[in-house]
Amino acid sequence: MRVVEVTAYGGPEVLRSARRPEPDPADAPGRVRVRLKAAAVNQADLKIRSGRFAAALGALAPPFVLGYDFAGTLVDPAPGLAAGTRVAGFVPWVADGSGVGTYAETILAEPAWLAPVPDEVDFTAAASLPLSAVTAAQALDLLELPAGSTLLVTGASGVVGRFAVQLAARAGHRVIALGDADDVHELRLLGAHGVVGRGSPDEVITGVLGFAPERVDGVFDAALIAEPLLPVVKDGGVFVSAxxxxxxxxxxxxxxxxxxxxxxxxRLKELLELLGAGALATRVADVIPLEQAAEAHRRAEAGHRPGRIVLMI
Incomplete structure (x- = not known):
């Protein structure tokens, strides 16, 4: 089968097309085959490829196959899912430790990773959602804020932050979004009560306090700003980092x-159903063939277009 491998740590040029044997379920009892149609490029992929996470990977070293998010067709039946079902999910790449991700035609997946894709959702959109949307939902779980709380979401123009704004608004929170100035109108449509443009820490604090003079109950920091944001949090509030x-x-x-x-x-099934019903929006920046994964990484690092880049397989 076709795969794209990381041949050594470095820039996008270390991504190379290769061929590997089709995975055999007998080699991983309990796992099932998924024939992939799409896989998303995540920021974690870029960090792993560059060597930034090398210490965390232990003995695992190139060559390996990157990739978290995927969408495709189930080859083998899984509990509650018949063969032929359209499914999406994400591989917990670092925790899994196999070095076999989703830049491939077929993967072996744990049934617990898989959710059915509604008919209204195409493979491209489905692949853009799993890791980011589930992470945003789990961040809201960690915040444990009651409905009506004021929540600051940083990185609201990014993929995870954009999902967090929408899910927090659905949960009944008063959302202040920190994002790009060009996205003010869209973020308001997605549920933000107020939008603060990116700037220096002092400018951000002033902007947030303009919408919440009493300060915020919680922060979900998808932009990884960290300490400079603490002054906007109430005493006894909550701060969750991405x-x-x-x-x-x-x-x-x-x-x-x-x-x-x-x-x-x-949780992923619920999120995909919201997407299919038009109650949750995703954003795909580019769709690129698997063999051009190096170009996809270049575009992701350049950051010229917001949204998730998806590899078609």
């Missing part, structure tokens, strides 16, 4: 936590 790479030191009884997206088939 990565352990940037976590502020707690003060004033502010609870600090980190969300790490974990596969959750039931």
């Amino acid at each position: 990565s352990a790479e940037r976590v502020p030191v707690a003060e004033r009884d502010v609870r600090v936590d980190v969300v790490e997206g974990r596969p959750d088939a039931a």
Whole structure:
């Protein structure tokens, strides 16, 4: 089967097309084959390829196959899912430790990773959603804010932050979004009560306090700003970071936590159904053939177009 491998740590040029044997379910009892139609390029892919996560990968080293998000067709039946079902999910790439991700024609997946894709959702849109939307939902779970709370979402123009704005608004929160100035109108349509443009920490704090003079009950920091944002959080509030790479030191009884997206088939099924019903919006920046994964990484690093880049397989 066709795959794209990371041949060594480095820039996008280290991504090369290769061929590997089709995976055999007998080699991983309990897993099932999924014939992929689309796979998304995540920021974690870029960090792994560059070597930034090398220490966390232990003995695992190139060549390996990147990729978290996927959408495709189930080859083998799984509990509650017949062969031929259109499914989506994400591989917990680092935790799985196999070095076999979704830049491939076929993968072996745990049934707990899989959710059915509604007929109204195409493979491209389905592949753009799993890790980011589930992470946003799990961040809201960690915040544990009652309905009506004021929540600041940073990185609201990014993929995870954009989902967080929508899900927080659906949960009844008063959302302040920190994002690009060009996205003010769209973020308001997605549910933000107020939008603050990116700027220096002092400018951001002033902007947030303009919408919430009493300060906010919680922050979901998808932009990884960390400590400079603590002044906008109420005493005893909550601060959830999207990565352990940037976590502020707690003060004033502010609870600090980190969300790490974990596969959750039931939650993903709900999110895909919202997408199919038009109650949740995703954004695809580009659709690029699998063989051009290096170009996809270049575009993702350049960041010229917001949204998820999807590889067609």
